[in-house]
Amino acid sequence: MLILYGTVTGNSEILAGRLAKRLHLKGLTARICDMAHCEPSILALVDYVLVIASTYGDGEPPEDAAPFWDVVVCGNHLDLRGVKFSVLALGNTTYDHFCKCGRDFDAALERHGAARFYPRIDCDADYDAAAAAWMDGVVGHFQRQSFAASA
Numbered sequence: 001m002l003i004l005y006g007t008v009t010g011n012s013e014i015l016a017g018r019l020a021k022r023l024h025l026k027g028l029t030a031r032i033c034d035m036a037h038c039e040p041s042i043l044a045l046v047d048y049v050l051v052i053a054s055t056y057g058d059g060e061p062p063e064d065a066a067p068f069w070d071v072v073v074c075g076n077h078l079d080l081r082g083v084k085f086s087v088l089a090l091g092n093t094t095y096d097h098f099c100k101c102g103r104d105f106d107a108a109l110e111r112h113g114a115a116r117f118y119p120r121i122d123c124d125a126d127y128d129a130a131a132a133a134w135m136d137g138v139v140g141h142f143q144r145q146s147f148a149a150s151a
Helices: 012-025 038-044 061-076 099-110 128-150
Strands: 001-007 031-034 048-054 084-090 120-121
Touching: 001 012, 001 061, 012 031, 012 048, 012 061, 012 084, 031 128, 038 061, 048 099, 061 099, 084 099, 084 128, 120 128
Parallel strands: 001 031, 001 048, 048 084, 084 120
Antiparallel strands: none
16 A cells, blocks of 8 residues: 655645554555655556645645646546545645645546545645544545455
Protein backbone atom coordinates (compact mmCIF):
# COMPACT_ATOMS: atom_id res chain seq x y z
CA MET A 1 0.00 0.00 0.00
CA LEU A 2 1.21 3.50 -0.83
CA ILE A 3 0.50 6.70 1.09
CA LEU A 4 1.12 9.53 -1.31
CA TYR A 5 1.21 13.14 -0.15
CA GLY A 6 1.60 16.60 -1.63
CA THR A 7 2.25 19.48 0.73
CA VAL A 8 3.40 23.07 1.07
CA THR A 9 3.31 23.61 4.83
CA GLY A 10 3.94 20.00 5.92
CA ASN A 11 0.40 19.17 7.08
CA SER A 12 -0.12 16.43 4.48
CA GLU A 13 3.23 14.87 5.36
CA ILE A 14 2.35 14.86 9.07
CA LEU A 15 -1.00 13.21 8.31
CA ALA A 16 0.71 10.62 6.09
CA GLY A 17 2.97 9.71 8.99
CA ARG A 18 0.01 9.43 11.37
CA LEU A 19 -1.84 7.17 8.97
CA ALA A 20 1.20 4.95 8.42
CA LYS A 21 1.62 4.59 12.18
CA ARG A 22 -2.05 3.65 12.63
CA LEU A 23 -1.82 1.07 9.85
CA HIS A 24 1.41 -0.33 11.31
CA LEU A 25 -0.31 -0.79 14.69
CA LYS A 26 -2.86 -2.97 12.86
CA GLY A 27 -0.09 -5.08 11.33
CA LEU A 28 -0.17 -3.41 7.91
CA THR A 29 2.79 -1.97 6.03
CA ALA A 30 2.53 1.22 4.03
CA ARG A 31 5.15 3.09 2.06
CA ILE A 32 5.02 6.89 2.32
CA CYS A 33 6.02 8.90 -0.73
CA ASP A 34 6.13 12.64 -1.38
CA MET A 35 4.68 13.40 -4.81
CA ALA A 36 7.69 15.68 -5.32
CA HIS A 37 9.99 12.63 -5.31
CA CYS A 38 7.79 10.01 -6.92
CA GLU A 39 7.04 8.93 -10.48
CA PRO A 40 3.35 8.58 -11.38
CA SER A 41 4.03 5.08 -12.75
CA ILE A 42 4.32 3.89 -9.13
CA LEU A 43 0.52 4.08 -8.92
CA ALA A 44 0.17 1.04 -11.17
CA LEU A 45 2.48 -1.02 -8.96
CA VAL A 46 0.40 -1.00 -5.78
CA ASP A 47 -2.91 -2.52 -4.73
CA TYR A 48 -3.92 0.48 -2.61
CA VAL A 49 -3.05 4.16 -2.85
CA LEU A 50 -4.02 6.64 -0.16
CA VAL A 51 -3.66 10.24 -1.34
CA ILE A 52 -3.32 13.14 1.08
CA ALA A 53 -3.16 16.33 -0.95
CA SER A 54 -3.25 19.97 0.00
CA THR A 55 -4.45 22.70 -2.31
CA TYR A 56 -2.19 25.69 -2.71
CA GLY A 57 -3.13 29.22 -3.72
CA ASP A 58 -6.19 29.37 -5.94
CA GLY A 59 -6.73 25.66 -6.51
CA GLU A 60 -3.25 24.59 -7.57
CA PRO A 61 -1.36 21.55 -6.33
CA PRO A 62 1.67 22.24 -4.15
CA GLU A 63 4.49 23.49 -6.36
CA ASP A 64 6.73 20.46 -5.77
CA ALA A 65 3.82 18.11 -6.52
CA ALA A 66 2.75 19.89 -9.73
CA PRO A 67 4.68 17.62 -12.17
CA PHE A 68 3.12 14.52 -10.57
CA TRP A 69 -0.31 16.19 -10.58
CA ASP A 70 0.07 17.13 -14.27
CA VAL A 71 0.70 13.53 -15.33
CA VAL A 72 -2.08 12.04 -13.21
CA VAL A 73 -4.76 14.70 -13.64
CA CYS A 74 -4.07 15.93 -17.16
CA GLY A 75 -2.62 12.77 -18.71
CA ASN A 76 -4.34 9.79 -20.28
CA HIS A 77 -1.63 7.14 -20.16
CA LEU A 78 -2.14 5.47 -16.79
CA ASP A 79 -3.88 2.12 -16.48
CA LEU A 80 -4.91 1.80 -12.86
CA ARG A 81 -7.42 -1.01 -13.15
CA GLY A 82 -7.03 -3.18 -10.06
CA VAL A 83 -5.82 -0.30 -7.89
CA LYS A 84 -8.03 0.80 -5.00
CA PHE A 85 -7.81 4.34 -3.63
CA SER A 86 -9.06 6.95 -1.23
CA VAL A 87 -8.28 10.67 -1.02
CA LEU A 88 -7.99 13.11 1.87
CA ALA A 89 -8.10 16.64 0.48
CA LEU A 90 -6.81 19.60 2.48
CA GLY A 91 -7.85 23.14 1.73
CA ASN A 92 -9.32 26.33 3.06
CA THR A 93 -12.92 27.40 2.49
CA THR A 94 -11.85 31.05 2.17
CA TYR A 95 -10.58 30.17 -1.33
CA ASP A 96 -12.85 29.75 -4.34
CA HIS A 97 -11.34 26.37 -5.29
CA PHE A 98 -11.63 24.62 -1.93
CA CYS A 99 -9.73 21.28 -1.92
CA LYS A 100 -9.39 21.36 -5.71
CA CYS A 101 -6.10 19.44 -5.78
CA GLY A 102 -7.53 16.50 -3.84
CA ARG A 103 -10.78 16.58 -5.80
CA ASP A 104 -8.78 16.52 -9.04
CA PHE A 105 -6.77 13.50 -7.87
CA ASP A 106 -9.95 11.71 -6.81
CA ALA A 107 -11.59 12.20 -10.22
CA ALA A 108 -8.41 11.39 -12.16
CA LEU A 109 -7.70 8.14 -10.33
CA GLU A 110 -11.22 6.98 -11.07
CA ARG A 111 -10.90 8.06 -14.72
CA HIS A 112 -7.72 5.98 -15.00
CA GLY A 113 -9.62 2.88 -13.86
CA ALA A 114 -8.85 2.80 -10.12
CA ALA A 115 -11.69 1.93 -7.73
CA ARG A 116 -12.53 4.16 -4.78
CA PHE A 117 -12.73 1.95 -1.65
CA TYR A 118 -13.48 4.80 0.77
CA PRO A 119 -15.02 8.20 -0.02
CA ARG A 120 -12.91 11.34 -0.32
CA ILE A 121 -13.08 13.70 2.63
CA ASP A 122 -12.47 17.43 2.16
CA CYS A 123 -10.84 19.23 5.09
CA ASP A 124 -10.90 22.90 5.97
CA ALA A 125 -8.04 24.70 7.73
CA ASP A 126 -9.07 23.08 11.03
CA TYR A 127 -8.61 19.57 9.68
CA ASP A 128 -7.98 17.35 12.71
CA ALA A 129 -11.51 15.93 13.18
CA ALA A 130 -12.17 15.37 9.46
CA ALA A 131 -8.74 13.81 8.90
CA ALA A 132 -9.23 11.51 11.91
CA ALA A 133 -12.63 10.43 10.54
CA TRP A 134 -11.05 9.61 7.16
CA MET A 135 -8.26 7.63 8.82
CA ASP A 136 -10.82 5.76 10.93
CA GLY A 137 -12.69 4.83 7.76
CA VAL A 138 -9.57 3.75 5.89
CA VAL A 139 -8.20 1.69 8.79
CA GLY A 140 -11.67 0.22 9.37
CA HIS A 141 -11.77 -0.91 5.75
CA PHE A 142 -8.52 -2.83 6.16
CA GLN A 143 -9.66 -4.33 9.46
CA ARG A 144 -12.84 -5.59 7.78
CA GLN A 145 -10.78 -6.98 4.90
CA SER A 146 -8.47 -8.76 7.34
CA PHE A 147 -11.40 -10.15 9.32
CA ALA A 148 -13.13 -11.40 6.17
CA ALA A 149 -9.93 -13.06 4.95
CA SER A 150 -9.43 -14.91 8.23
CA ALA A 151 -13.06 -16.04 8.54
